Amino acid sequence: MCDRPHREHRVPVPDRGRGDGRERVQPDVRSGETTERKSFALRVHTDEGVTGEYVGGNSPAAAQINTVANYLVGRDPLRRERHWSNINRALRKYDRMGIGPVDIALWDLAGKYYDAPVHELLGTYRDRLPAYASTYGGDRNGGLDSPDAFADFAEDCLDMGYRGFKIHVWGGSDGARDVNREAETVRAVGERVGAEMDLMVDPACEPETFADALKIGRACDEYDYLWLEDPYRDAGISQHGHAKLRELVDTPLLRTEHVRGLEPHTDFVANGATDFLRADPEYDAGITGALKRAKVAEGFGLDVEFHAPGPAQRQCIAAIRNTNYYEMALVHPEAQNTQPPVYRGDYSDMFDAIDTDGTVPVPDGPGLGVEYDWDYIGTNATGSVHVYE
Template sequence: MMKIRDVQTIFLAKHLYVRVTTDNGLEGIGECGTWGFLEASAGAVEVFREYLIGKDPLKIEYHWQYLYQSFCFRGAAIVGALGAIDIALWDIAGKYYGVPVYRLLGGGDRCRDKLRAYCHVKSPSIEEHIRLIQEAKKKGFTAVGHLNPYLDPPKGEVAPVKPYAKRVSEAIEHVRQFREVAGNDMDLCLEIHRRLDMAEAVALARGVEEFHPFFFEDPLMPDNIDTMGILAGKIPIAIATGERFISIQDFAMLFVRNGAQFARVSVCAIGGLTPSKKIASMAEAFGIRVVPHNPGNLSPISTAACVQFAASIQNFAIQEIPADDGEGLKAEMVQTDVRVENGYVMIPDSPGIGASLRNGVADHPKYAYAVRKAKATVLDDGSCGNR
């Protein structure tokens, strides 16, 4: 029987990876998605490591349940650790059987030949938003996302307190400009970053309805799931949410409250591929489509895991691709078989998740870990703004 020989945490740049190795030489890689608390997640991995050494890596569901139920405590740092381990174990399973992970997740084969994608458009200026939309169109994308009608300033900078009417009217005007440059050949995925209260969310949603956004992402804070259900009943456009959820029960509560039309499942933050597949099945029963969350804070390891997940589910909608996913340090650190061509993700057929860390990067000073500092959006009246 194959056994786990070691479980390692690897900090690189602003990322935390978990590498699992077996006694027959197979190796799996996973990434932690709770990027604000990577040090805490690494501590959880070390606790889980003691249990995993010597175990059969193919007992993925059993190990997930054992580790999740081994203590009384839950939380983002814990499921982030579980997610990185889970993805690494699925990577090993794919390599052991010589197949891409999507073949093991259910159904025996992928549900589509390629994945429609949207790329990030992010800037504090409307002019840069317009330029980036035009650039995405030239690359063949039929959707753009991370479009923030409020043009958030960088975190840590002071943001002005604006009158309600001005805030809402300016945001609506920005969406009008997005649509004008995109035309009807591109979908607009609006990203609100949890910054609104109920009244403003309703006003903005009704104001942008005529521009037919694909979805309205995270208009409210995620802490009270009831409020998203109430909002969904008041507005004429589709809500996408869930990227900050940390359990399948969070999604179940959202679905029964009719709080979303798109489930933003964050594979690396929800606990890995094992719970992600369960969430997608629940969503399908409710007629809800899945948009795997793949933020710019993560690397191509996350993208590869999302692609395997997306390929295995019928109710997939669109895949988020950060603008720098294959560039700079990320490309230097990660070898990936995932390719984006003319606005679509090509699904790799290589065994496992189709991505790995490049040789030698773990010991190279160029990729030394950079600790993230706590930064919140501060308004010019001295208060903290929603983010």
């Protein structure tokens, strides 16, 4: 490798208000306003002229990349497993989220080097991915402001072709939480579309007590929900708590989105604390790390479900047997998904990106199979650019 530029840039999130000045999806953003979030763009250049790229990540990951970047300069970019192992050790005092963007960029580079999509390097299993609609959290003044509103939106998603529907409940403040309303939302959606869609609920660790998780879980049991995710305020990391919850509710648990490290993921399964594993190439140490989690799940006879949409997720799911869905997130009847405008071409993770069968394609170009809009990224750069050479 010759050098690795790492650029921070702004991504606009426009008009997520309701249209009449009242709050909707973001409590602190009103109609007509635009907020911003940071994203990070990574390029890995080589002396053979092949460049690996990835756009994504977050500030903690970027900080960790700064601590390990110089290690990679001058090394063979195709030795991903060795680099993964060495960086995994180097970041052992941290959450290791800095591995993800680097590893994904190295897989993109390998695909371009071999003129093949990443899923082909991994071993292709499928070329279209069934998608489920994963909602924004409940709001207060329109869109998803009641159990019936969630049920109405679930019907709309079913009509579009989505095969599954996941509820993200209300939260963000003490006044916004109401476990009885959350349970009623589970029932309303189950009553309306439960016979025709796979249903999931993700309270996002908002419920404050184990008893709250039981109430939501038992509501899920009434309508055969496919899974219950992040059910209460332990922040998703208590193996004992979730093993106990599994004894008391019938709905399968999906855990480990907020668990960092391969071994703790394995321990969650071995100790009976989850039914599905979660994986995310950004969170879980890249495509290399995500595939390790898929193999752990397979070894235990279980499935792994990938968190969030994106080209790296599509490449992984295309190469894995024991997985069921692609998460189209986040969707809402009145607000667009916040896909960053960093892609050229027709790649899309917007609400209407599915076909009539409810599936999305797997990018089939070399590497991740997408082309980034570097003009847009450069125009919106914050000025924070790091080059290692």
